[in-house]
Amino acid sequence: MDPTAKLTKALLFNASEPKVAWQLFKRILSLPAGEHFPVAVDTITRILIRAKMMNELDELHQRLLQHSTLPLHILHPCLTSSIAVSANSGLSGNTLSHFKAFRSRFPDNPPSVHLYNCLVRSCIKAGSGDHVAWLYKDMKVAGIAPETYTINILIGFLCDSGRLEEAYQLFDKMPDKGCKPNEFTYGILVRGYCRAGDSCRGLQLLSEMKSRGFAPNKVVYNTLISAFCKEGKNDDAEKLVERMKEEGLCPDIVTFNSRISALCDAGKTLEACRIFRDMQIDKDLGLPTPTIITYNLMLKGFCKGGQLKDAESLFEIMKSDSSLLNIESYNIWLSGLIRNRRILEARLVLKEMIDIGIKPNVYSYNIVMDGLCKNGMLSDARALTSVMTSNGILPDAVTYSTLLNGFCSRGKVLQANSVLHNMMQSGCFPTPYTCNILLHSLWKEDKTSEAEKLLQKMHERGYGVDTVTCNIILDGLCNHGKLDKAIEIVNDMWTHGSAALGNLGNSFIGLIDDRDSVKKCVPDLISYSIIISGLCKADRVDEAKRKFLEMMGKHLQPDSAIYDTFIRCFCKEGKLSAAFRVLKDMEKRGCSKTIHTFNSLILGLGRKNQIFEMHGLIDEMSEKGISPDVYTYNNLLSCLCEGGRAKDAPLVLEEMLQKGISPNISSFRTLITAFCKATDINAAHEVFEISLDVCGHKEALYSLMFNELVSGGLVAEAGELFESALDRSFDVSNFLYKDLFERLCKDDKLEDAKALLNKLIEKGYGFDPAGLMPVIEGLRKRGNTGEAEELSERMMEMISEDNVENRNGQHRMGFMFGSRNKDGANDWQSLIQRDDGSGVTLKVLKRLQKGWGRGSLLGKRPQEDASIF
Template sequence: MGTTKLTLGLLKNTKNPKLAWQLFKRIQSSSTDSSFLPSVPTISRILIRSNMLQEIDHLHHLLLSSQPQLTPLSSLISLVKLLARSGFFDRAFSQFQSIRTKFPQNPPSVCLYNVLFECCIKERRSDYVLWLYKDMVGAGVSPQTYTFNLLICGLCDLGHLDDARELFDKMSVKGCVPNEFSFGILVRGYCRFGLADKGVELLDDMRRFEIRPNRVVYNTLISSFCKEGKTDDAEKLVERMREDGLFPDVVTFNSRISALCRAGKILEASRILRDMQIDEELGLPRPNVITYNLMLEGFCKQGMLEEAKTLVESMEKRGDLMNLESYNIWLLGLLRNAKLLEAQLVLKDMIYKGVEPNIYSYNVVMDGLCKNGMLSDARMVMGFIISSGLSPNTVTYSTLLHGYCRKGRLYAANSILHEMMRNGCFPNTYTCNILLHSLWKEGKISEAEDLLQKMNEKGYGVDTVTCNIVIDGLCTSGKLEKAMEIANEMWTHGSAALGNLGNSFIGLVDDANSNKKCIPDLVTYSIIINALCKAGRLDEAKKKFKEMMGKNLQPDSVIFDIFIHIFCKEGKISSAFRVLKDMEKEGCNKSLQTYNSLILGLGSKNQIFEIYGLVDEMRERGITPNVFTYNNIIRCLCENGKMQDTTSILDEMLQKGINPNISSFRMLIEAFCKACDFGVAQELFEIALSICGHKEALYKLMFNELLVGGQLSEAKLVFEAALYRSFHLGGFLYKDLIEKLCKDKKLEEASGILHKMINKGYKFDPATFMPVVDELGKRGNKHEADELAEKMMEMASDGRVENKIYLNAREPIHRKEIKFGGDDWQTIVHRDDGSGIALKALKRVQKGWGQGSISRLQPHKNQFLDYWEGGG
């Protein structure tokens, strides 16, 4: 078969690569000349595109084992290039080595070395770069300027700037002249690592080579200086740029605005935008849609929603300045600032104006709704997605599933999982981590183990987040030593360290699937250090901190906050401020958590003046106090008897839109009742009901305080209101109320309360009847006394147990104090290392992880996994 016919035959069978391969082999084996060789690139592409790796190796050996005159080196080199450019670096490199062994006297061209260098840099395989360079020099192949540019780029990406500069200086020695790309690569490398000043020095070197800096080099340097806060240096570069005959373009200004926004210097960025809009006489470029989007994103990230809204309105008036990306930025900004209704209106407005939302738009809105517990609204958005012709993706389903898991509604979450898989959208590692966390939190340990097993079998990958979930669970359930053992093993065995959990977990994680990148991160150390501090093992926590530093994990404010909090909690204020000093030296900013801990510590020492100083500092830094901040201040003021100041704090909270919680009102009511100011206490109680709702805890607090304070009539009214609402009566001092009413000769009122409790169907302590029965007996009301005595005996015969007060018509009310982790769990499972938000979720994970539940005593199916058996 002729060369052209063979190539055409192969091309016809592109969609049937196995047949194409058989055809090529038959022609090659029967050929006595090299006529099949021009078809080698065609069959190579077909095999590579079909991932037929064994056949590719076979092709290489066929070519290598053929007679030298039938196997031109170019065919083998062509195959290596195709493999390298298609991402099969290891095979490309292996074949290249075999070519060098087979043809040591025929060195490849510099072009092949350049291709391999490109792939090394792309794959970050620095070890192969050195081997290739030595082989190149040994083969007598002279590098080109392009070769040097590749090597300099690779060294810069790895952060080896000194080596990159040394290689740059050697270019001239090797007979290669640096070009504008050589300078640009090195300038970018310096800027990436905060060394823009060295980049500026290169501008002078460019003149020695008679190379004029281009806009890209200037824009890179200007952006870097803006990012570092060196706006004066940036302005000087803009002037120098003009002197070189290069007028700043819109990219220059966008670079400046982007860098300033990233640095939080929004006002400076907005001034540049204003100049671009109005100063036409200066010849400034007009802002484009990218300029406006950068500015909009900057406003949104800083919570400057009024400014963002004004900008959006001006963009909409222009029409061409408001695109899909602009709307997505605006949606994200609204939802980050809890403006849920506004975000939903924007979504509807987009559709009305003909800007079709994409799946990202819908996912952003769904995430905001789910985080705020508005699951029915999130379900409606899911309906919009489907009706608009889009298909929900893994992120969509995972977001909704996370919302249900956060609410503890695992049955509904299970339904979402089934729906997801029925629609051909399979879970990823992030989805599995959400489920794993929820299962462990709910005490479904066997299902959590099954899920971990299934993750391993399905190849979803057990990542660092997965390991952190397990480690945190072990710490929370008191198994700190086992948690530390797993964390230590992660350094050498990756996720396979989970095999150390015990018999039920052995073999869950296959070493072959273990990802070596699954190593401890800042979150891992945060969990361990936090647990050690809580256990009072402070010296060990400090050792872990040193170990973390030794592993090149730089601490963030979260790690420092752990130590500050424990010192403040123990009243060691001077130690806390020493840690604060170290924290600031490391360049970590004080967070809201830092201030709350310090205020807590100062409050324990009654240092009110210092507390107010910290609050002023918070405002100056733009950090808004939250309810915990105010509660710490209220506690300090109450303990020091400064009651008038507490009411002004409460007023400030309400004016700032920070709703006090039950703890806030508990401290205030208790303090005013202790000061015998029951009138103010009752006013606070009414305010509490309007803000927190008619909570049982508030009624119990107010009733008990009034009763202890001798305010019998007021206490009775509160208790009757509690009875009307059918509250659980555990903790209410109702026996004392009835006893005191009887002592005050208010038998009718005492008997009335008793009968109300009986009529409402309450079962309660039979001893409650005794004061009324005795008083009735004293008054000669024998018949009524006998009736109550008989009721008392009947209730006693039921075997009533103290503290299980409940209504006959209802199931027993089990009270269990639960702390929920809130919305912060998506930065563990979808975070970047060092995030200050990550530990907030870890510190509030529900207590009782791993203790099981009643449902575990019964045989049950694994609801989350049974559907997977038939799934993909």
């Protein structure tokens, strides 16, 4: 038997021992090449790739290129086959370097178009656009004519990169290159235009496709139908469905599911629901029967659109038929409940799943975990990990990252560290993302030494330092007033990568792997966003402009967020013309206006008291499908109130409520202050009562109204409100209660002052001892020296206690809370007792329409919603 054949057989036998196989192949190289040599090369290439022996793979190609005895007709296909195997395995970087070496070795013997196709696909998957362009140029140099398949790959790549004009130019020149477009070419282009929001151009291609003799398939039609639905062109979508039928293509379940999915994604759930209903009741028309996928799409649409009652009704129908319900259905319903802050119900759904035999998966628990953490219910969130384990579901990296992020977002770094420790103990090793969450929290808390230790641990785990990590550090520096240091690091990152962190003056430089730093840690768009935002906040706008130009010079295209930073800065400075110039450049570069763009411009116009223009922008927002938020309306309210037009504010408030936008405390603060300033106390009372319905009984609202009443001399009303605040155990540090005591005593209402003072003491409040002085003086003037002396002694005791605490190094807050949740309290129970204004009804709107300051205060409060929020 040929020695090469024997060794090749041994090579295959030792495929599970890559090092042994490599030694065998080197023995094959030393023998005269037999007919089995190409098989040996293909085999060893696959073995080395599977074993991730990249150095040996490089050596293999070097040995083949330098082989002096192998004839060209054997060596050439061996090299191209090995390169193709590497390309198909996703090793684009290594493969391209091998290919370039091959092209240099055999400039007059180019590879086949098949190899170019393999390499182009590999580079596209790796996101290496520059390499794709180089390969296409090299094809021209080598004189290799591209196939239709080659051009289709390139057109798809250009479409996915948003370069539609280039894609069409390439498509238009296909006949000149000796290859004709096929139905797949048209399908790729249609999909590209539809994804770019230009479905009309896609429709033109459909007509062109037919004129050239190609029959469009269902995939092309479904792509266009989905795109028209997303763009709100439902009539065009309906026409396409009819056109499909005319051409003998019966719309299938995919067609209808595509329409429903697109409409729901675009927030058009009513239109989606109409199609869904037709599928259920018009079976005689030949419409497909809804499947579990259809039901899940509709359920997701209702949940996403906040139509929870419709979602609940649909979910009950699905529960009545087991074929229409699966784990995905329950996860969608859980997400809907969590999104609408119905956390207790979500907890019950988890139990229901177990009861009916649909075992929640880790994703189910992670949905609830996210809701608990976002609502500050961290003790229950932590307990949920134990529930998961007891039910046979191990928490994963997402579970722990969510919990860790929950603690970090509230500044509880110690508890976050504990979560990280538990995560590692459970065998679920943290990801770089997990560590970056904790790192961000440490920088936010200015705990730089702890941050440094965490970076060291990240390095030990082999995570390294990437651009995300560097951006966290840059953000921390900017937030702590070290802007110049952050700029210095960004400048050095271009040449030194993450080694630029050595500029911090600590041991960060020891954490850097110089071989990878430049690749991983060059500044990105977020890096410049952080620096530009920091410069604008520091009123260093000219420097921010220079950084913007530098960023452009580095081929980093600005996004809407960076433009919004400049617009917000100019609007705050009252430079509206400059803000609108930025807006013009923003639109020129194809960056869409965001809610932040509009809010900044509305704020700027408000400071110039340009009410009409503000309303114009709000109308433009609606036209562009951007819903105004509470900050939009707060800017408008502030402008009206500061401009002396508080009487128009109720209409704005009514509009907010009608659109489902809940006013916040800031909204009501603006209105209450404005009405009190205009001495319209009745109107202020009306707003205050409504604010309690909308926002709940919040200390900020009580203190605001109380202080305005005291300032306005309405001491009786102020006293009643203060007593109510004490009954609710509010922190009264922001209440002007000393002024109230003085006014009560001055108005000869000493008994009222004494009653409030005694209530403060009885409920265990600590307070400024000076608050006793007006009452003591009032008692003395009345001749009640005994009571005056008792209060004087009490005041001296409080001063003495205050001095003792100060000597012990304790900071006396001056005011104690009444009944507060302690750590470890049951979050579910506290949530049930919350009153956060879920009972707002249209009765409020009717009162708003009647005007302000007429009639009595709000009477009976509306019934609270059955839900917990």
